[in-house]
Amino acid sequence: MKRIILLAALLGGLLSALPLHAAKVVELNRIVAVVNDEAITNLELEKRLQSILVQLRQNGTALPPMEILRRQVLERLIIERLQLALAADRGVRVDDETLNEVITRIAAQNQLSPQQFRAALERDGGDFAEFREEVRHEIIMSNLRAREVESRIEVTPQEVDDFLARQAAGGGLDTEYHLGHILIAVPEGASPEQVQTARAKAQEVLEQLRAGADFRQMAITHSAGQQALQGGDLGWRKGGQLPTLFADSVLRLAPGEVSEPLRSSSGFHIIKLIDKRGEQREYVTQTHARHILIRSTALVADTEARARLERLRERILQGEDFAELARANSEDPGSGAKGGDLGWANPGTFVGPFEQAMNKLQPGEISEPFRSQFGWHIVQVIERRQRDSTEELKRARAHDAIRQRKIEEETQDWLRRLRDEAYVEYKD
Incomplete structure (x- = not known):
């Protein structure tokens, strides 16, 4: 429970x-x-x-x-x-x-x-x-x-390039950091006096933390961050997922240390590096496959499309060339002219029913006819291989990390504006 x-x-x-x-x-x-x-x-x-x-x-x-x-x-x-x-x-x-x-x-x-x-x-x-x-x-x-917020976020290829370069210089994209966070908020359009009050409070919180105060309790007590009621716990994040404001400070911290207050438009942030762990190489199983597609239409019923593929499959099993039959019969405009060849594909490349049918096959095997959103298929696995996709995955993760970072920063600002523009009257 x-x-x-x-x-x-x-x-x-x-x-x-x-x-x-x-x-x-x-x-x-x-x-x-x-x-x-x-x-x-x-x-x-x-x-x-x-x-x-x-x-x-x-x-x-x-x-x-x-x-x-x-x-x-x-x-x-x-x-x-x-x-x-x-x-x-x-x-x-x-x-x-x-x-x-x-x-x-x-x-x-x-x-x-x-x-x-x-x-x-x-x-x-x-x-x-x-x-x-x-x-x-x-x-x-x-x-x-x-x-x-999220619909307005864009990430350019240049941002990904710059991000990867910074990460390579600062310890690697895939090093993971477990972070705690305390935000001492500053309202939008704050006066110099309000900013100074928030700065003094952040410094006081920092001094208590360095004197041994429990970080989680201090976050619950003082933080205006979205994770305040979870003790300020941001969880494990790869280096690429660190908010821009935190990245440089986190790289300089040892586990257990807390940062100086970091100023942003939302206020003053105090970061604790709870722990960190290193990166690993990543491999994926790629599949080289080919297929024949017959579409069902108003003129071609599902039963007829399936029957045509059953006949083609039987001809292949009897020794006819898969590629020639694909060129002559497949209704996939992309692969048909190439003998049905789909090239090397990573997991998740194809739609669910196609991938599920393909993954059940051993190299050389041909599937029974099956249906996807595109029509009826038979697929043959030609071969499989293990490929080091670390760099490719790093780039994809860098894109996701930049996007998530922007979303978090924009969401925090958006919520602050929403709060500042509202009428709130306390009755307690």
Whole structure:
């Protein structure tokens, strides 16, 4: 059950709430904050606080004073409420079919059926209807960020080249770093006095850390970062996935050390290098195959396309040349003229049904006819080989790392602007 509770907490699920005496309902449900024209109630805040407490205790994290944790959770709710309101204005919605698919995947990750997952959640005190809505909200916010931020991110080949050159000089793209992060936020358009106050607070936090304060507890207490309630844990990241601001500092840190405060438009960042590990060469199994494609159309039914391929397969097995038959019969304009030859391909190159059929074959074998989205095929594996794809994969990962870095930086700025432009009134 631990995995279920952890997963639900990460999704913002409400799996655990303290029993509420009926006489306290009115008091607990008072308004604690107004966000634009919407209210956040104390009941919402307490439920979320309890689920966060479950997560932190299971992770063994030292807890900050409850009022500080409560404030952090309230800020998280405010940011979520702003995103959901914007999503509603933008028409970003999630239908029940999509929601059910996601919950089915969550259940499968916990090795449970959807029915078993629901029963387990309710045994732990959770409300399944509330859990569904929390998952729906997470999907909506993710889709909104994809639309408002991620869709605008571009990565050029020159950026990839420059990135790889810097990484080669700084210790390698595939060296992995386990990082902790604390952000002392500065509002957009901050005055010099506000900046100086934030700088002084960051320096004070740094001094406490170097004096032995628990990093996770300090992050929960002071950080405005998105991972604050996870103790500021950014997890393992390859060198190529380090935010630009952090990269140089991280390379100079030894495991266990913390950086000086690093200034960005969002505020002052303190980074801890928890651990690091080295790179390895990577090999993939490439397949050299050829195929014959017959498309089913209004004039050519599935049964006829399949029957034609069965006859062609039998002729090949009787000794006729695969390439000649492919040139004469295949309806794939790319490979047909080349005797059906698809060249050397990495895993994931072809669509699922084609790759699955191909992967079942030994070199020299020819598949039975099978269907993909393009039509009916027979495929023959000519040979396989192991290839060192380290450099190729590095380039692909560099592209992904640059994109992810840009997304994280832009998302942080976008959320800060969203928060700064909102009307928020605290009632507590």
